[in-house]
Amino acid sequence: MPVFEVDAVHNGGLVNALDIFHLPATFIYRDGQYHRELKCEPLPGKIAEAIRQGQHLPAEEEP
Numbered sequence: 423m424p425v426f427e428v429d430a431v432h433n434g435g436l437v438n439a440l441d442i443f444h445l446p447a448t449f450i451y452r453d454g455q456y457h458r459e460l461k462c463e464p465l466p467g468k469i470a471e472a473i474r475q476g477q478h479l480p481a482e483e484e485p
Contacts, residue, residue: 423473441485455481 430437430445440449448460450473457479462472 439484450476452477452481456484457481459485 428436430442440447446464448469450457450460458476460469460472460476462468
């Protein structure tokens with residue numbers, strides 16, 4: 423699964439478009455569709471589990 427990092431300082435338009443108030447912020451997109459914001463402890467196992475759960479949820483409208 424590809425992971426992309428965006429520098430919030432240099433991409434203020436994206437930060438505003440997604441209503442990001444706290445950093446780091448992680449979002450799950452699958453096949454170009456938004457699924458959810460990833461909210462979990464910053465531990466590899468917790469992140470992997472949150473991604474597994476989030477990618478199977480139905481797509482939602484982007485924030």
